[in-house]
Amino acid sequence: MLSTDRPILAHSVCRVPTAEGPVDLKALFAEQGKPGPRRVNRMIQLAVLGARRCIGDLRLPENTAVYLTSRSAHVADSLLLLERIRAGQPSSPVSFINTSGNMAGYYVAADLGLRGSNQSLHAMELAWSQLLEMAVAAAEPDQYLLVGCAEECVWPLESHRRRHELPADCPIEERSVFILLGPNGSAGPNRLRSIAFSAMAEPPALATDTRADAGLVAPAAFVEWLEQPERSSQFVERASGSGVSSSSASGLCGVITVAP
Amino acid sequence: MHVAIAGCGLWSTLGTDIPAHRERLAANEPGPPGTISDSTGVARAYFSAAPANGESPDPAQKTLDRLQTVIDEAAREAGLSPATIHSMPWLLASSSMNIADYESRLQPGSTETPFIGPRFSLLLDQLRARTGHRGRACVFSSACASAANALLHGYHLVRSGQTEHVLIVSSESRNRMSLDGFGALMLLTPSGRYRPFDAERDGLILGEATAAVILRRQSELPAPGTALIRGGAARCAPGNPTMCTADDLLAVMQAALANADTAADTLLAIRAHGTGTPANDQAEGAAIRELTGSAIPVSSYKPWFGHTLGASGLVELIALLIAWEQGQMLRTPGFSQMDPAIGLAPLTQTRNIPRAGRILCNSFGFGGNNTSLVVERTC
Numbered sequence: 276m277l278s279t280d281r282p283i284l285a286h287s288v289c290r291v292p293t294a295e296g297p298v299d300l301k302a303l304f305a306e307q308g309k310p311g312p313r314r315v316n317r318m319i320q321l322a323v324l325g326a327r328r329c330i331g332d333l334r335l336p337e338n339t340a341v342y343l344t345s346r347s348a349h350v351a352d353s354l355l356l357l358e359r360i361r362a363g364q365p366s367s368p369v370s371f372i373n374t375s376g377n378m379a380g381y382y383v384a385a386d387l388g389l390r391g392s393n394q395s396l397h398a399m400e401l402a403w404s405q406l407l408e409m410a411v412a413a414a415e416p417d418q419y420l421l422v423g424c425a426e427e428c429v430w431p432l433e434s435h436r437r438r439h440e441l442p443a444d445c446p447i448e449e450r451s452v453f454i455l456l457g458p459n460g461s462a463g464p465n466r467l468r469s470i471a472f473s474a475m476a477e478p479p480a481l482a483t484d485t486r487a488d489a490g491l492v493a494p495a496a497f498v499e500w501l502e503q504p505e506r507s508s509q510f511v512e513r514a515s516g517s518g519v520s521s522s523s524a525s526g527l528c529g530v531i532t533v534a535p
Numbered sequence: 536m537h538v539a540i541a542g543c544g545l546w547s548t549l550g551t552d553i554p555a556h557r558e559r560l561a562a563n564e565p566g567p568p569g570t571i572s573d574s575t576g577v578a579r580a581y582f583s584a585a586p587a588n589g590e591s592p593d594p595a596q597k598t599l600d601r602l603q604t605v606i607d608e609a610a611r612e613a614g615l616s617p618a619t620i621h622s623m624p625w626l627l628a629s630s631s632m633n634i635a636d637y638e639s640r641l642q643p644g645s646t647e648t649p650f651i652g653p654r655f656s657l658l659l660d661q662l663r664a665r666t667g668h669r670g671r672a673c674v675f676s677s678a679c680a681s682a683a684n685a686l687l688h689g690y691h692l693v694r695s696g697q698t699e700h701v702l703i704v705s706s707e708s709r710n711r712m713s714l715d716g717f718g719a720l721m722l723l724t725p726s727g728r729y730r731p732f733d734a735e736r737d738g739l740i741l742g743e744a745t746a747a748v749i750l751r752r753q754s755e756l757p758a759p760g761t762a763l764i765r766g767g768a769a770r771c772a773p774g775n776p777t778m779c780t781a782d783d784l785l786a787v788m789q790a791a792l793a794n795a796d797t798a799a800d801t802l803l804a805i806r807a808h809g810t811g812t813p814a815n816d817q818a819e820g821a822a823i824r825e826l827t828g829s830a831i832p833v834s835s836y837k838p839w840f841g842h843t844l845g846a847s848g849l850v851e852l853i854a855l856l857i858a859w860e861q862g863q864m865l866r867t868p869g870f871s872q873m874d875p876a877i878g879l880a881p882l883t884q885t886r887n888i889p890r891a892g893r894i895l896c897n898s899f900g901f902g903g904n905n906t907s908l909v910v911e912r913t914c
Binding site: 276277340341345346347348350353354356357358359360361363364365366367368371372374375376377378380381382384385388389390391392393394395396397398399400401402405408409412413434438439440472474527529 | 574575576622630634637638641642643645648649651652653654655656659660669670671672673674675676677678681684687688691692695697711712715716717718719720768769770771772773774776777786900901902903904
């Protein structure tokens with residue numbers, strides 16, 4: 276178990292509906308009163324939107340670190356580059372750069388002027404718990420940590436659902452979720468106390484994931500759990516990836532303890 | 536409490552296991568790169584991995600076979616049972632992930648949407664399903680710093696007592712997306728000569744490799760000759776997604792040394808990132824000069840393996856340890872002429888160094904992702 280004592284100073288879930296086609300993210304940046312980064316993909320835009328929404332008017336110290344996860348990452352740029360390869364065309368330098376797994380975190384850091392570590396982590400199981408563990412394990416005591424998740428969709432959504440092995444009628448959304456952890460021992464509500472992993476009997480099959488969502492569910496569920504007026508002190512991320520449960524689900528679980 | 540490097544496995548252009556690398560590095564002569572074509576038909580120098588008998592022609596199968604081979608080799612050296620291996624945390628570092636597999640499924644002339652798997656972590660999921668791994672696992676994909684970042688996280692996991700052991704495994708498979716992308720960025724050498732820090736350097740040569748390291752928590756005093764991760768640091772340089780300044784790189788090297796409680800002038804050597812591109816080498820060279828003057832041996836190992844991108848931090852660490860075991864720091868093949876703008880000459884001959892001490896290892900990637908590690912051999 277990794278113990279800590281960091282307040283969760285801010286949190287936000289930015290959900291972007293998909294049913295009517297891709298939402299113009301420039302309009303969302305305009306609502307924030309500041310344009311988004313140029314020459315980037317939707318996943319990067321979503322990450323920057325969500326990070327800004329999380330921290331609001333706070334000015335973060337330069338040594339703040341950024342930790343980001345994503346289930347499917349930069350699919351649109353990867354598809355574009357594969358299509359160019361198939362057609363025997365030269366690569367797109369911008370799209371190639373933007374397929375680096377850490378580029379969304381880079382643009383969050385650049386947007387906010389941050390020079391702490393910029394790390395991205397991806398996992399089928401327990402991505403959120405592992406990301407929090409990584410952030411806390413590496414952090415200096417006085418460091419702020421911006422931890423989040425961004426998921427883009429690629430249209431047509433039928434193809435996107437097929438890619439993610441989802442039912443044709445499964446509702447999906449784009450989202451960007453962030454929390455801001457304060458320095459260890461500093462004042463604030465919702466104190467992150469520990470992250471632990473416990474093995475349960477009958478672990479789920481590793482090769483399949485039947486969760487009906489194209490993105491990671493746990494980060495948004497975690498923030499919604501934080502907002503519950505009367506919640507337990509433990510958020511359990513199951514290996515199957517979703518939800519809050521106080522019961523002993525089978526398989527490996529991430530247990531995140533947050534004191535009110 | 537110490538974080539020891541308990542076992543290594545390596546498959547690169549120089550060979551398919553550690554003994555083959557020992558032999559090739561001792562011979563002190565890297566092989567010449569081969570040539571492959573990018574998607575537009577332009578020939579590019581490239582360091583392909585050494586072939587093995589009976590390898591599958593299927594890219595996905597080949598990548599998984601190589602991953603399993605290096606994991607098995609590292610586990611044998613660490614003396615760990617399969618049960619321990621399959622329950623410890625696994626950290627996979629790669630910038631190419633499943634791309635070679637996706638490219639192999641492309642049908643020329645088709646208008647179908649290309650196949651991409653359901654998760655970015657698919658390669659890791661496939662590896663775990665194949666091996667029966669039941670611990671927690673995650674992917675690091677932070678461009679050329681991926682493996683160094685995974686090593687640093689593994690170090691933190693072991694040092695903070697979260698695990699007794701952790702496996703860091705990295706894979707970079709030959710693929711056109713990387714070749715085309717670096718070509719489009721004009722970062723590949725047109726001359727086909729790999730010469731980091733040289734005044735005439737004109738770009739990098741890509742390579743493929745697979746590597747594994749097992750870190751072990753060790754509370755007692757390590758035996759002489761034990762390799763340790765002593766500390767490290769990662770920093771983001773938010774000024775440009777593909778380029779860093781000397782100040783950015785100096786900052787991360789200083790942070791790593793501070794974290795490892797190591798004075799710069801006590802280092803035995805610096806294993807540079809040394810990509811051979813004009814901008815990286817200029818910034819890194821200036822940062823190293825500022826950090827240490829020119830008193831400490833510096834070398835780039837990329838001409839031995841090619842730039843293995845997301846795997847390079849692990850591949851070059853293992854090469855460092857193999858040579859260091861013999862009391863040597865490998866030279867930088869290809870270097871002949873100092874660049875006055877850098878003012879730094881890497882080793883042109885393999886140098887004898889003490890078998891005990893500390894060496895700084897640099898890995899810098901796109902996305903302003905800079906990581907330095909301090910590695911130690913005990914006396």
